[in-house]
Amino acid sequence: MKRSLTAIVATAAALAVALTGCASGGSGTSAGPNAEVSFWSFTGINAKDSVNEYIKKVPDAKVKLTEVGSTTETATALTAALAGGKVPDLVMIQNDDLPKFVENSSNFLDLRKLGGDDIADDYLGWAADAATATDGSVIGIPTDVGGLGFAYRADLFEQAGLPTDPDEVAAMWKDWTSFIAMGEKYTAATGKPFVDNIETSVFFSTVNQVSEKYYSPEGALVYDTNPQVKDAFDIAVKTHDAGISAGIAAWSSGWAPGRANGAFAVTIAPSWILSGIKTDAPDTAGKWRIASVPGVGGNWGGSVIAIPARAEHPEAAWQYIKTMMSAEGQADHFAQSGTFPAAASAVESQAVLDYTDPFFGDSKIGKVMATSVQQFPSFYNGPDTTPINGALLNTLVQLETGGVTSDKAWTTALDTAKQAIGG
Amino acid sequence: MSTATATHPQKQRKTPVQKATRILNPLSERIAPYAYIAPFFIIFIIFGLFPLLFTFYVSLFDWNPIGKQTFVGLANFEQLFADGRFWNALLNTFGIFLISTIPQLILALFLAHLLNHARLRWANFFRMALLVPYITSVAATAIVFAQIFDRNFGLINWVLGLFGLPAVNFLATNYGSWILISTMVMWRWFGYNTLLYLAGLQSMPREMFEAASVDGASSWQQFWHLTIPSLRPIIVFTVIMSTIGGLQIFTEPLLASPESGLTCGAGRQCQTLALFLYEQGFGLFKFGYGSAIGVVLFVIVVLVSLLNFFLSTRTRKAS
Numbered sequence: 001m002k003r004s005l006t007a008i009v010a011t012a013a014a015l016a017v018a019l020t021g022c023a024s025g026g027s028g029t030s031a032g033p034n035a036e037v038s039f040w041s042f043t044g045i046n047a048k049d050s051v052n053e054y055i056k057k058v059p060d061a062k063v064k065l066t067e068v069g070s071t072t073e074t075a076t077a078l079t080a081a082l083a084g085g086k087v088p089d090l091v092m093i094q095n096d097d098l099p100k101f102v103e104n105s106s107n108f109l110d111l112r113k114l115g116g117d118d119i120a121d122d123y124l125g126w127a128a129d130a131a132t133a134t135d136g137s138v139i140g141i142p143t144d145v146g147g148l149g150f151a152y153r154a155d156l157f158e159q160a161g162l163p164t165d166p167d168e169v170a171a172m173w174k175d176w177t178s179f180i181a182m183g184e185k186y187t188a189a190t191g192k193p194f195v196d197n198i199e200t201s202v203f204f205s206t207v208n209q210v211s212e213k214y215y216s217p218e219g220a221l222v223y224d225t226n227p228q229v230k231d232a233f234d235i236a237v238k239t240h241d242a243g244i245s246a247g248i249a250a251w252s253s254g255w256a257p258g259r260a261n262g263a264f265a266v267t268i269a270p271s272w273i274l275s276g277i278k279t280d281a282p283d284t285a286g287k288w289r290i291a292s293v294p295g296v297g298g299n300w301g302g303s304v305i306a307i308p309a310r311a312e313h314p315e316a317a318w319q320y321i322k323t324m325m326s327a328e329g330q331a332d333h334f335a336q337s338g339t340f341p342a343a344a345s346a347v348e349s350q351a352v353l354d355y356t357d358p359f360f361g362d363s364k365i366g367k368v369m370a371t372s373v374q375q376f377p378s379f380y381n382g383p384d385t386t387p388i389n390g391a392l393l394n395t396l397v398q399l400e401t402g403g404v405t406s407d408k409a410w411t412t413a414l415d416t417a418k419q420a421i422g423g
Numbered sequence: 424m425s426t427a428t429a430t431h432p433q434k435q436r437k438t439p440v441q442k443a444t445r446i447l448n449p450l451s452e453r454i455a456p457y458a459y460i461a462p463f464f465i466i467f468i469i470f471g472l473f474p475l476l477f478t479f480y481v482s483l484f485d486w487n488p489i490g491k492q493t494f495v496g497l498a499n500f501e502q503l504f505a506d507g508r509f510w511n512a513l514l515n516t517f518g519i520f521l522i523s524t525i526p527q528l529i530l531a532l533f534l535a536h537l538l539n540h541a542r543l544r545w546a547n548f549f550r551m552a553l554l555v556p557y558i559t560s561v562a563a564t565a566i567v568f569a570q571i572f573d574r575n576f577g578l579i580n581w582v583l584g585l586f587g588l589p590a591v592n593f594l595a596t597n598y599g600s601w602i603l604i605s606t607m608v609m610w611r612w613f614g615y616n617t618l619l620y621l622a623g624l625q626s627m628p629r630e631m632f633e634a635a636s637v638d639g640a641s642s643w644q645q646f647w648h649l650t651i652p653s654l655r656p657i658i659v660f661t662v663i664m665s666t667i668g669g670l671q672i673f674t675e676p677l678l679a680s681p682e683s684g685l686t687c688g689a690g691r692q693c694q695t696l697a698l699f700l701y702e703q704g705f706g707l708f709k710f711g712y713g714s715a716i717g718v719v720l721f722v723i724v725v726l727v728s729l730l731n732f733f734l735s736t737r738t739r740k741a742s
Contacts, residue, residue, distance in 0.1 A: 072684075076705050083488035100708060104490040246575075249689075251682040252594075254575035263575065387707060390684065397689030401595035404690075419508060 035313040036062040037320055039090040042074050042303075043067045045144075045272070046337040047092070053332070054324055061319065071097065071303070078308075082107045087308040089317040093140060095302045096386050098130055101140075103383045105133035109307040112138050114318045122327065126378035127342045131304045134219075140304030141325050142342030144272075144333075145376075147369025148205065148298030149290040151269035151277060154361060156262055156287075160189040166291040166363045176206060176235045179294040183244030186265060193246035193264050198236040199396040200250040201268040206232035207392070208376070209295045214389075215382040221421075223388050224414050233413065236396050237406050247400035256280040268293075270300040271340035271369050278359055290363040297375030302342060340369055347373060384421040391417035475721075482714035489708075499715035509716070511691055512699040513723075515601065519676075519695060520669035523605035527613045528661060532654070534613070535620030536646050550621065553614030564607055565678035572603045594680055600693035607675040612668075616661050623657040624650065659735040666731055670724050673697035696720045 041047035051063045068074040071094035078101075081087045093101055101107065112119055120128035123142045131140035150173075154164040162182060163169055173179040183194035195201050207213065207229060214223035223229055239245055246264040248254045258264055260281035269277070269290055277288065305325065307317045323329065330341035331349050341347055347370045355366030395413035398404045404412050482500070485493045503509050538549055556564070571578045574592040583590060593599035627649075635645050651658075676687040676698050685702035687693040694702070696716065704713025 072706070079488055079705075079708055101489070104487070107489050248575060249682045252680070253569045253573040253577070255682075257576045390686075394683065394686065394689035397683065398595075401592055401689065403595060419506065422502070422506075 033315050033319040034058070034060045034062065035316040036064055037090055037313055037316045038064045038066070038088045039317075039320070040066050040068050040074060040078065040088040041092045042071045042094070043069060045092075045303075045339055049336055050324055050333055053329075054320055057323055058319065061316070063320065075101075082308060082310075087310045089311040089313045090305060090307060090320060092143065092303050092305055095127075095130055095146075095304070096389075098140070098304060099381045099385050100383050101306070102131060102133050105135070105137050105139050107309055108137075108139035109309055109311065109314055110137035110139065111141060111307065111318075111321075112136075114307075114314070115322065122344060123342050124344050124347065124373060124376075126299075126376055127302060127304075127373075129378050130381060131306070140306040141321055143303050143305050143325060144330070144339035145342045145373050146270035146272060146299050146301030147340040148271075148293055148300055148372040149269045149365065149368040150201075150293050151267050151274075151288050151290055151360070153262060153265045153284070153287050154289045156190065156192075156265040157186070160186040160265075162186060164289070166289045166368070169289070170291040170368075173291075173294040176202075176239075176294050180235075180239055180242050180244065183239070183266075184242055187244045192262070194244040195239065195266045196246050196248050196255065196258060196264040196268075197250065197397075198239045198245045198247075198400060199393045201266065202239045202245075203232060203236040203393065203396055204268060204300060205293050205298050206235045206295060207389075208298055208300070211377050211379060213379045213381065214385050215380045217380050219380060219382055221382070221384070223417060229392075230410065233392060233396075233410060237399065237409050240396075240399055241406055245400060249397055249400075260284060268300070271338060271365075272301055274357070274360070274365070275338055285359050286361055288360045288363075290360050290365050290368055292368050292371060297377065298372045299376045302340075340373070387420040388417045391420045478714045478717050478721075481710055482718045484711045486710035486714070487708065488710050495711065499712050500719070502712070503715050503719065508691060508694075508699060509696075509719075512694050512696045515597070515676075515691075515693055516670055516672065516695045516697075518597070518601045519604050519608070519672055519693065520666070522601050523608040523612075523672075524662075524665045524669050527609040528616060528658070528665065530609070531613050531616035531620055531661075532651070532658075533646075534617045535624055536642075536650050538617070538621050539624040539650075550618065553617050555614070556610050557612070557615045559611075561607075561611065561674045562678055564610060565675060568603065568607050568610070569679055572599075572606075594688055594692065595690075597692050600679070600688055604672065604675045604679055604687075604693050607679070608669070608672060612665070616665070619657055619661055620654055623654045627653050655738075659731075662735075663728060663731050666727055667724055670720070670727065671695075671697045673701065677701070696723075 039047070039051070047065055047067060051065050054063060055061060066088070068077050074091070075093060075097035078088075078091055078093070119141070120132065120138050124145060127142035127145050128138070131142065132138050152169065157164050157169070162185065163172060173182055186192075186194045210226075210228040210232060212222065212226055212228060214221065214226070214229065216222050246258065248258045248263065250268075254263070259267065259277055260283060267277075274290075278285075305321055307314050307321075311317055324333075325343070327341070327343035327346040327349070330343045331346040331351055333339060334341050334346070334352055334355070341349075341352060346352060352366045353364075353370055356362040357365055392413045395404060395409055395416055398412070399406065399409045483494060483496060485491075485495045485499075534553070537543070538546060538553075540546075543549070570576075572593040574580060574590055574594070579593075580590040591599060593603045631649060632645055635649060640648070672695050676693045676695050677685065679693060680687050683689050685694075685698060685706045687695075687698060691699075697720065700713050700716040700720065703709045703716060
């Protein structure tokens with residue numbers, strides 16, 4: 001009896017040690033630039049290729065890659081780790097999740113300390129700005145941006161009597177009014193919707209073609225008074241009122257079939273979405289084209305790579321960034337994976353500008369996307385940018401599904417946004 | 424004295440042994456049972472009780488997990504009770520809970536009754552088949568059901584179309600999305616509850632049903648007068664478990680409408696309290712506000728469980 005009691009106490013003690021031991025878990029690898037780097041990335045961006053490429057360039061280096069999950073899941077895991085867990089040495093953060101990390105920049109290493117004050121100068125201005133805190137510290141290096149174009153079905157355009165050549169199409173929908181007029185023509189001719197939806201394909205483009213978005217440059221909330229935001233929203237509402245939208249939300253269950261079966265002829269096409277069109281609609285090979293979006297410039301998505309302040313091997317992590325995020329490194333990665341480079345000279349490189357794809361009828365994808373990100377305006381994104389964006393997008397979805405009427409849409413959107421940032 | 428010793432020789436002999444045990448064991452004997460169950464409680468305290476109490480604590484703060492934490496008292500709760508999204512989530516939770524639980528338990532009861540039938544062939548096959556939805560991953564279930572209910576290319580709308588009926592956008596309306604979520608919940612749990620009922624029925628003497636048949640009781644009468652009364656304890660158990668589970672429905676609404684993120688529909692048509700908690704806490708990192716939702720959800724579950732408990736004890740007394 002006594003012995004078993006001792007055994008139980010011993011077991012309990014061992015368990016307690018094991019449980020607390022889990023939390024500390026030191027790795028014991030050597031420091032220096034070739035120490036093993038723990039790297040958290042998202043799924044679906046081929047991080048494994050980049051890591052292999054890195055090992056090829058620096059054979060002594062060691063990288064332990066974890067594909068945490070979607071961009072949001074990775075941001076959630078990072079938040080939990082920063083709040084009190086084991087942090088990775090390197091982490092990818094998607095631009096939508098970035099503001100709240102930039103707001104609390106002390107959680108990350110200021111990369112200027114490792115790479116010098118001019119470290120961000122090599123990258124597109126707005127992409128670098130997004131990862132720069134108010135005190136000037138640079139918490140992330142842009143890995144890629146979401147160069148933007150519109151994908152359209154040339155065969156369906158032809159049937160509707162519209163031009164099929166990307167340059168002619170881009171010239172015809174040079175602004176949003178002509179885009180809606182084109183849609184009306186298409187729908188009248190075919191009886192089918194023109195564009196997949198108004199929230200991602202229209203509003204997401206228009207609201208990012210502004211000089212000031214939801215915040216003033218000083219960081220004050222202006223989403224409810226800024227006429228540029230209301231104009232962007234109104235264009236989406238007008239597109240809906242014109243009856244040319246299929247009302248099929250991006251990633252809803254009808255979206256992939258719709259891409260394949262011609263339920264709509266136009267959809268938004270940031271660079272990272274192109275491979276999705278190929279997988280969803282393999283039978284439409286050669287029928288799609290990529291043209292510049294109506295209006296001027298655009299971007300959707302993109303990411304930065306950062307080093308948490310508590311990283312165990314910051315030197316090794318920095319070596320990875322230095323090697324892989326150079327203009328050549330990003331241009332190479334674009335050729336392999338389709339993530340559009342964020343380094344300014346890579347965007348201008350011939351290899352990127354000349355990029356085409358037979359699936360998209362050899363449209364000048366590289367040129368369209370390069371132009372879009374070069375023209376993309378830089379505006380301040382604050383901690384509530386994402387919730388406000390979500391509120392406005394959701395109201396437009398409701399407009400398409402009959403949950404709200406056109407005349408009430410704007411006030412509903414503002415109410416929802418107010419609620420979202422208050423709560 | 425000597426006679427006394429003679430009459431109780433055994434007692435005499437046993438006493439020193441008993442004494443020894445009493446000296447050696449009382450402490451360990453009293454502690455041992457606690458030590459045996461200690462691992463559970465240690466783990467429960469670390470992963471159950473501590474997070475629960477910590478949630479109460481965090482709910483009094485404006486808590487940014489990677490930034491500042493400021494004490495705000497009950498401000499989170501004040502804000503919560505004035506928040507339309509909270510009341511919407513509460514309504515959705517109860518709506519989905521009622522639509523999914525009541526038909527599910529009734530269906531499970533009937534199925535159990537059928538499966539318990541003496542002359543049923545391949546009974547074991549049917550019994551095992553019932554568990555298949557339960558062991559299927561929720562994610563797979565959600566994807567399949569979202570496709571079936573899809574507005575543009577879904578099976579249901581295709582069938583409606585065959586009869587010339589207009590397509591229904593299930594996800595766009597409250598009731599439609601509740602039905603979608605409830606179907607997924609029912610699909611997952613009805614087999615499990617059926618097996619619980621079936622287990623209860625099988626422990627009942629078969630002769631009782633045979634006697635009832637001989638006496639001329641119809642299947643319906645047997646169900647009503649034999650099955651239900653003898654299953655009452657199991658019914659009470661399933662109702663309480665379904666209530667606790669039903670009020671915390673999370674995965675199905677999370678996966679039903681991936682395009683709208685964590686709101687389950689653009690207008691939060693099917694966002695349950697648990698999903699609202701997750702959206703605020705882990706989507707927007709408002710830990711304080713999320714914790715306040717968690718505390719309120721906890722109180723609601725306790726209240727509803729107590730109500731269940733009192734109702735069931737009253738019916739037991741009444742019978």
